[in-house]
Amino acid sequence: MSTINWLFEVNFAIFSVFLVLFVTELMGGILLLIAYDATKAKVLPYIVPIWEVTGTFAAFWVVTADFAYPAMLIPVASLLSGLILVFLILLVVRNSSISFAELIVKRGWIDERRLYQLYGLATLGIGICVVIMLSAIVSGAGVTLSSLTFSLGGWVTNPGSLLYLVGVLFIGIGLAPVFYNIEPLRRWAPPLTVLGVAVEGGALYLYSSSFLSAYFLIPAVLTVAASLLYQIRLTAPIASQKFIFALLGTVIIFSQSYLVYPTAFNGAIPVDQVTTSGPMVGAFYLLSAAGVVVVGLLMALYLFAVHRATARPEALPPVPTVAHSP
Amino acid sequence: MSQIVDFDRLLFAFTIGSHILLVSLSIGMAIMICISEFLFARTKNKYYGALVRRLIRPFVVSFGIGTASGIVMAVELVNLFPRFMTLVSQTGVIAIFYIEIFAFFLETIFLVVYVYYGNTFKGRYSRWVLTVPIMVGTLLSAVLIVMVNAWMNTPNGFDLGTYVASGTNYSVTNVNPWAPFLTASTGDEVFHVLASVPLTGIMIIGGFFAYRYLRSTSLEEKTLFLTGLRVAVALSFVFVILAILAGVLEIDGMYQYQPLKYAAIELNPQPGTNLPMTLFGTVSGTSIVGGFQIPGFQGWLEHGANLPGLSQYPQSQWPPLIIHETFDVMLLGGALLGLFVIAYCGLWLLKRKPFDRPILAYVFLGFSALTAIIMELGWMTDELGRQPWIVYNVLTVNDAASNSANLYAPGIVIIAFYLFLFPFTLWFMGRVFRGKSIAIDLEGPTGGREDVNY
Numbered sequence: 001m002s003t004i005n006w007l008f009e010v011n012f013a014i015f016s017v018f019l020v021l022f023v024t025e026l027m028g029g030i031l032l033l034i035a036y037d038a039t040k041a042k043v044l045p046y047i048v049p050i051w052e053v054t055g056t057f058a059a060f061w062v063v064t065a066d067f068a069y070p071a072m073l074i075p076v077a078s079l080l081s082g083l084i085l086v087f088l089i090l091l092v093v094r095n096s097s098i099s100f101a102e103l104i105v106k107r108g109w110i111d112e113r114r115l116y117q118l119y120g121l122a123t124l125g126i127g128i129c130v131v132i133m134l135s136a137i138v139s140g141a142g143v144t145l146s147s148l149t150f151s152l153g154g155w156v157t158n159p160g161s162l163l164y165l166v167g168v169l170f171i172g173i174g175l176a177p178v179f180y181n182i183e184p185l186r187r188w189a190p191p192l193t194v195l196g197v198a199v200e201g202g203a204l205y206l207y208s209s210s211f212l213s214a215y216f217l218i219p220a221v222l223t224v225a226a227s228l229l230y231q232i233r234l235t236a237p238i239a240s241q242k243f244i245f246a247l248l249g250t251v252i253i254f255s256q257s258y259l260v261y262p263t264a265f266n267g268a269i270p271v272d273q274v275t276t277s278g279p280m281v282g283a284f285y286l287l288s289a290a291g292v293v294v295v296g297l298l299m300a301l302y303l304f305a306v307h308r309a310t311a312r313p314e315a316l317p318p319v320p321t322v323a324h325s326p
Numbered sequence: 327m328s329q330i331v332d333f334d335r336l337l338f339a340f341t342i343g344s345h346i347l348l349v350s351l352s353i354g355m356a357i358m359i360c361i362s363e364f365l366f367a368r369t370k371n372k373y374y375g376a377l378v379r380r381l382i383r384p385f386v387v388s389f390g391i392g393t394a395s396g397i398v399m400a401v402e403l404v405n406l407f408p409r410f411m412t413l414v415s416q417t418g419v420i421a422i423f424y425i426e427i428f429a430f431f432l433e434t435i436f437l438v439v440y441v442y443y444g445n446t447f448k449g450r451y452s453r454w455v456l457t458v459p460i461m462v463g464t465l466l467s468a469v470l471i472v473m474v475n476a477w478m479n480t481p482n483g484f485d486l487g488t489y490v491a492s493g494t495n496y497s498v499t500n501v502n503p504w505a506p507f508l509t510a511s512t513g514d515e516v517f518h519v520l521a522s523v524p525l526t527g528i529m530i531i532g533g534f535f536a537y538r539y540l541r542s543t544s545l546e547e548k549t550l551f552l553t554g555l556r557v558a559v560a561l562s563f564v565f566v567i568l569a570i571l572a573g574v575l576e577i578d579g580m581y582q583y584q585p586l587k588y589a590a591i592e593l594n595p596q597p598g599t600n601l602p603m604t605l606f607g608t609v610s611g612t613s614i615v616g617g618f619q620i621p622g623f624q625g626w627l628e629h630g631a632n633l634p635g636l637s638q639y640p641q642s643q644w645p646p647l648i649i650h651e652t653f654d655v656m657l658l659g660g661a662l663l664g665l666f667v668i669a670y671c672g673l674w675l676l677k678r679k680p681f682d683r684p685i686l687a688y689v690f691l692g693f694s695a696l697t698a699i700i701m702e703l704g705w706m707t708d709e710l711g712r713q714p715w716i717v718y719n720v721l722t723v724n725d726a727a728s729n730s731a732n733l734y735a736p737g738i739v740i741i742a743f744y745l746f747l748f749p750f751t752l753w754f755m756g757r758v759f760r761g762k763s764i765a766i767d768l769e770g771p772t773g774g775r776e777d778v779n780y
Contacts, residue, residue: 040780044780045780048442048778048780049438049441049442049443052389052390052393052434052437052438053434053435053438055393055394055397055434056393056427056430056431056434058397059396059397059400059427059430060427060431062397062400062401063400063420063423063424063426063427064424066404066411066414066415066420066423067415067420067421067423067424069415070412070415070416070420071412073404073408073411073412073415074408074409074412076404077404077405077408077411077728078408078728078730081405081728081730081732081733081736082732082736084401084405085401085405085733085736085737085739085740086736087401088397088398088401088402088736088740089736089739089740089743091394091397091398092391092394092395092398092743092747094394095390095391095393095394096390096391096394096747096751098390099386099387099389099390099391100387100754101779102386102778102779102780103383103386103387103758103761103777103778103779104758104779105757105758105761105762112779112780276415276416278501279501279502279503280416280417280418280420280501280503282503283418283421283503283504287421287424287425290428291424291427291428294428294431294432295428295431298431298432298435298436299435301435301436301439302435302438302439305439305442305443305446305447306443308443308446309442309443309446
């Protein structure tokens with residue numbers, strides 16, 4: 001009987017939350033790119049507050065990964081250095097464009113529309129980087145572990161890679177109208193998600209037939225179900241309920257941990273052998289437990305504030321009582 | 327190999343040098359916002375409200391860019407210095423980074439709630455309460471990062487001897503995950519940063535206010551900038567006193583825990599008890615060339631202690647002696663800054679209206695720039711003073727650094743991008759600060775989404 005590697009499970013759970021937040025942002029970014037005027041009223045009220053939280057979860061995951069897998073730092077740093085630095089540049093573009101977009105005052109050749117679309121483009125670029133890195137870690141495509149190098153050409157020529165990327169994009173574009181409740185794009189959701197799931201399944205099969213296990217049914221069924229439920233008047237509000245969507249999204253991503261555990265890089269790296277050991281394990285558990293409480297309370301505060309603002313949309317800024325000048 | 331390592335050094339130094347400037351501004355703004363929000367709640371003075379409303383806009387920008395550049399730095403550490411980060415991850419230092427994330431969460435969530443949903447919380451002091459964790463989060467982030475720096479200067483929490491003796495096996499044994507939270511230099515460094523970083527941010531903001539106060543033509547604008555300037559000057563006074571105290575304490579601890587760095591900073595060729603303080607100059611053999619000396623001053627400052635000298639260490643281990651110059655410029659600049667802030671406050675207390683004197687406004691602006699330079703020099707002194715080590719007496723920069731030439735191209739792109747982005751960000755922060763009319767801003771902090779474009 002195998003024991004559970006809790007270091008891996010905790011790290012992957014944090015990764016799942018980060019990825020769900022990022023994917024919801026990515027869907028919004030794509031909508032801003034393809035139909036800014038038609039979707040901004042639904043997309044921006046979600047994205048504008050959440051992008052800061054997504055970035056924090058990204059940092060959270062990176063630090064827990066450093067903590068859990070110290071032996072992997074050098075290999076991963078060498079292997080994916082080029083992609084990681086491109087990712088970083090896009091991250092700076094994403095953060096700067098959205099914070100400028102939120103507050104730009106003078107509208108000239110550049111305005112909030114262009115900046116929000118630049119944010120969408122940068123987020124899409126980050127998404128592509130993330131998919132390439134994840135698929136490489138899952139499948140080993142383009143990776144030569146003996147020399148710790150990654151070849152984009154090698155990744156592209158692997159039959160599963162581009163399908164993997166296309167599948168993710170289809171699913172993302174298909175679910176975007178569901179998550180953001182974009183009625184005019186409603187009918188696109190089922191065909192795109194079904195196509196996306198089929199392409200994704202094909203990509204995994206091409207990587208390795210063992211990847212297409214029963215666990216794949218979890219995202220396949222839930223993804224298609226969400227797009228179908230959105231077609232029915234009665235169930236559409238449930239399908240596009242953001243909290244439920246994010247919760248199920250986290251479950252879906254977490255259920256795919258079998259792709260990198262017990263081995264990553266298509267069987268080349270046994271995860272149990274690269275996790276930290278000794279007193280550091282206890283410290284990891286203790287801090288993670290404290291972290292879950294702290295982050296949980298903070299997220300509860302955030303959801304409480306969102307709930308109050310949504311429940312009382314008439315809430316207006318208080319009018320200050322004017323006293324004296326200093 | 328060494329060229330690549332030098333590039334790694336340059337890239338990281340450039341990134342962190344840019345980042346700390348932005349972080350100082352963020353911390354300064356977070357403190358100003360919290361204090362002004364409290365004063366607004368307490369006095370109902372509309373100018374404090376306008377100050378908050380104006381400061382929160384550049385704060386959001388600096389938070390956005392600062393977050394990204396912080397993540398860039400974290401990932402750069404892994405990519406540029408993988409052996410260092412491996413050691414960090416095998417020891418309790420990673421636990422400090424872990425807690426840093428919670429500080430980051432504290433700042434982020436409260437900022438999001440304050441900026442976008444603040445008006446859902448009623449009560450006179452409720453918005454002020456939301457700003458307290460934002461300020462605490464930003465300060466805590468700085469404190470925790472400095473704790474990592476303190477560990478790099480005075481490492482502990484594992485068997486250092488075994489690690490060094492194991493050579494390229496890099497064997498980490500006897501790990502105590504909690505020890506790095508309190509190293510020999512942690513207290514001094516944390517105190518120093520808690521004083522100097524807010525001082526830098528607040529002085530820069532104060533310089534901006536002083537300049538705008540003189541340039542403004544409308545009475546309301548002038549009153550707003552005067553209000554901000556008063557808050558900035560009062561806070562600068564507190565932090566400059568703390569910074570002087572912290573500087574003295576840190577140099578006290580340094581000669582005990584980092585004697586070689588101390589000897590290089592003070593340019594002591596030989597150890598001794600009644601040593602002079604040498605300003606500028608350099609070492610030639612066992613004597614000092616150039617500069618000028620204050621006889622016995624160093625010995626007096628350190629209460630007659632036996633102070634270290636460079637001759638006690640092999641020359642191959644000496645850090646670059648330029649740190650003596652960077653330290654001296656920092657010291658003299660800091661002394662001038664202290665005198666200026668104290669004199670400025672003195673004029674204010676004596677009702678001599680320092681705010682209305684154009685020359686003092688320009689001098690204030692000059693000191694704003696000087697404060698930023700002092701902080702950068704302080705950081706350079708600390709980092710260069712530890713060379714050739716990345717973890718003092720344990721791991722050298724050469725051994726820790728990546729030797730991958732793949733980093734050149736993206737590294738150059740990052741530098742070029744930052745050279746455009748950072749000046750633009752500072753300019754944009756100035757724009758959004760003055761973005762709306764004073765009449766609108768005098769309605770006070772919105773605590774909602776009224777200032778956000780969507």
